[in-house]
Amino acid sequence: FSGSSGETKGIFTPKFEDYQKIYNEIAARLEEKDDYDDGSYGPVLVRLAWHASGTFDKETGTGGSNGATMRFAPEGDHGANAGLVAARDFLEPVKAKYPWITYSDLWILAGVCAIQEMQGPTIPYRPGRSDKDVAACTPDGRLPDASQGNKHLRNIFYRMGFNDQEIVALSGAHALGRCHSTRSGFEGPWTFSPTVVTNEYYKLLLNEKWNWKKWNGPKQLEDKTTKTLMMLPTDMAIVSDKAFKEWAVKYAKDEELFFKDFSNVIVKLFELGVPFAENTEQSKMIFKPTS
Numbered sequence: 001f002s003g004s005s006g007e008t009k010g011i012f013t014p015k016f017e018d019y020q021k022i023y024n025e026i027a028a029r030l031e032e033k034d035d036y037d038d039g040s041y042g043p044v045l046v047r048l049a050w051h052a053s054g055t056f057d058k059e060t061g062t063g064g065s066n067g068a069t070m071r072f073a074p075e076g077d078h079g080a081n082a083g084l085v086a087a088r089d090f091l092e093p094v095k096a097k098y099p100w101i102t103y104s105d106l107w108i109l110a111g112v113c114a115i116q117e118m119q120g121p122t123i124p125y126r127p128g129r130s131d132k133d134v135a136a137c138t139p140d141g142r143l144p145d146a147s148q149g150n151k152h153l154r155n156i157f158y159r160m161g162f163n164d165q166e167i168v169a170l171s172g173a174h175a176l177g178r179c180h181s182t183r184s185g186f187e188g189p190w191t192f193s194p195t196v197v198t199n200e201y202y203k204l205l206l207n208e209k210w211n212w213k214k215w216n217g218p219k220q221l222e223d224k225t226t227k228t229l230m231m232l233p234t235d236m237a238i239v240s241d242k243a244f245k246e247w248a249v250k251y252a253k254d255e256e257l258f259f260k261d262f263s264n265v266i267v268k269l270f271e272l273g274v275p276f277a278e279n280t281e282q283s284k285m286i287f288k289p290t291s
């Protein structure tokens with residue numbers, strides 16, 4: 001392993017145990033700081049890891065989780081990244097305590113930790129990302145726009161190298177967290193358990209009736225039964241597009257299948273554009289959840 005950060009003094013080669021320590025530290029902070037949103041920073045940590053990774057462009061090899069360029073204003077200020085400063089700030093004390101880890105490895109480790117601690121599937125992890133400077137910031141517009149439909153989703157996710165099944169599996173992350181009118185303009189959670197990884201997103205999409213919400217904000221849907229849940233226009237594309245819907249039906253019926261496919265696609269997402277050392281593919285780290 002040779003991906004330690006520039007700040008490291010002397011020679012320190014971190015091992016699995018060192019990463020597990022950081023995992024445990026993040027898990028302890030998640031437990032401790034339970035006054036945020038629905039009781040956890042977990043969802044916003046997952047979103048940070050996703051937005052760090054989802055800028056990848058397979059044609060040019062630019063973007064992706066290598067670099068952590070969202071630390072810099074040009075990228076941090078992109079509309080899609082509004083509010084993610086909460087996740088970055090949450091991790092600052094961890095970075096201060098373990099300065100040898102790069103921001104880019106830390107943000108992805110935090111995404112892995114958040115998913116596992118919110119009772120999600122095991123997410124194998126590989127370190128090896130290095131932090132880049134401001135010049136590596138990606139242009140605005142690489143992350144999906146929630147007001148659009150199936151064609152846009154395919155354009156954005158095919159650019160990262162994903163297929164239809166993977167787009168649907170990734171979308172299940174919206175079981176977690178919520179929209180904030182102060183960030184994206186949209187408002188509300190997708191599920192009744194926004195701090196637990198489940199296949200509820202697909203179940204609700206397919207089994208609930210969704211109506212346009214009557215309000216002054218951007219176009220979003222609300223559930224007919226309680227009017228407390230929401231779906232974005234892009235979420236509805238997951239059930240209005242025939243090819244997408246086939247996968248949504250499978251994931252709604254079979255949470256085990258969803259967990260397996262979600263883990264695989266998250267690992268792929270989190271590794272986009274990262275120049276890992278040779279022979280690390282077969283030796284990914286599996287962290288032990290704290291509960």
Ligand code: ZEM
Nearest residue numbers: 043044046047050144146170173177178179180183184234
């Ligand atoms: Zn999201 N996402 N996302 N997403 N997302 C939001 C929140 C969260 C889209 C999108 O526009 C939005 C993926 C895919 C897509 C999470 C994870 C993942 C919000 C609300 C919007 C508008 C932001 C706010 O107001 O705070 C679109 C269009 C997507 C295309 C398919 C993928 C892939 C994800 C992970 C694998 C998570 C966890 C949240 C909740 C964040 C929070 O703060 O609670």
